[in-house]
Amino acid sequence: MDRVTLSRNDSLKLGNTEFHIQTEYYQSSGEVVTLIFKNGEVIKRIQRKPALGENPDEAVKNQHNSVIHRLLSAGKEENRITVDELVLSTDTIDFFRLFVSQICERPDFLFARIIDINGKPILEVIRKSDGVDEEVVKTFLDAFILEEKQFYHMEENGLYLYGFKLNDGNTVVVGFEKEDARELLEKILYQAEDYLKPECGKKKISILIVEDVLFTRLVVKESFKLISREIKDFCFEVVDEAESFSDAIATLKKKKFDVVITDIRLGDGLGTEVAAFIKKHHPETKVIALTMYPEDYEKNKDVFDGFIAKPISPWELKNKLLNILQ
Structure with a gap:
């Protein structure tokens, strides 16, 4: 008869630190033993007898999950675990810990x-x-x-992926080998709605960024990502880019936007001309000037709805959008 009859194995990555958790029931000693490996080395051994009325299968499951939960909580006392690059709120970690505990028992669970x-x-x-x-x-x-x-959710070659957004701006992705996990996940998420990012409100905002410097366009797009978690009344449905005056006009001839943010000095034209085109063809669109030269805005502010100075601040962008959209 085999000495080990029951076992569970999981890997856990916290920031740059990798753990492996192995829990087994030994018939010879009647004990449940958990080994915690950190970067390939055993850092802790936990062993106990099953509690009164607890069968070996339950004992292995309970101890294994308990260890995972403690690791996810990142430790708070003598067994404190340093979590590299982990910038998450306690609420988010608690949610993830509870979420994983409800799905890791499935044999088709791959990762979260x-x-x-x-x-x-x-x-x-x-x-x-x-x-x-x-x-x-x-x-x-x-x-x-x-x-x-x-x-x-998406299925590809037998891999079933599910994703949802948290209210802190992060995203959770879960992988299974079977599709029927969707019903379980929806049930869990229904019970945890306080942790989740709300659905986009009734007001969806489309944005066009007109800027001839790639780095500035990227900064503006990242700024929208940052402020999206702070704004509750509307969401950014589309954030498009135009790298020149001619590109902007071509885009505006095909599509209408709620807000256009344009540099005033473009390589092949002026942002004031972009603004004039918008006011003529899309008068309901709001236009914000983006420039290092406030005097350029002051000379032409009749065609703009606002002004943001370079280098851009996400919070100035947020306040400006709130002012012109509300």
Whole structure:
């Protein structure tokens, strides 16, 4: 008869630190033993007898999950765990801990991870890394970012992915080997609605950024990501870019936007001309000047609805949008 009859194994990544948790029941001693590995080395051994009325299977499950929960809580006393690059609120960590505890019992569970607004995993539980195609996960994330939905799912080559957005701006992605996890996840999320990012409100705002410097366009787009978590009354449905005057006019001939943010001095024209075109053809569109030269705005402020100075501040952008949209 085998000495070990029951076992569980999971990998857990917190920031840059990787843990492996292995829990087994030993018939010879009648004990449940958990080994915690950090970067390949055992850092802690936990062992106990099953409690009165607790069968070995339950004992292994309970101890294994308890260890995972303590790791996810990042420790607070003598066994404190340093979590590299982990910038998450206690509420978010608590939610993730409880969320994982409700799905990790499924035999088809592959992984769960929290991803920040830059697409970087910052908290992760992995059971079967060999069943995860990271290219498929990346494609899933790219598609999810474009969607203004609370819950998103995709299936590719037997990998079932589910994603939802938290109210702190981060995203949770979960992987399974079976599709029927959706009903379970929706039930869990219904009970945890306080942690989730609300659905986009009735007012969806489309934005066009007109700027001939790529770095500035990227900064403006990142600023929209940052302030999106702070604004409750509307969401940014589309954030498009135009890299020149001619590109902006071509785009505006095909599509209407709620807000256009334009540099005044463009390589092949002037932002004032972009603003004049908008006021003539799309008078309901709001136009914000973006420039290092306030005097350029003062000379032409009759065609603009506001002004933001370079270098851009996300919070100035937020206040300006709130003023012109409300």
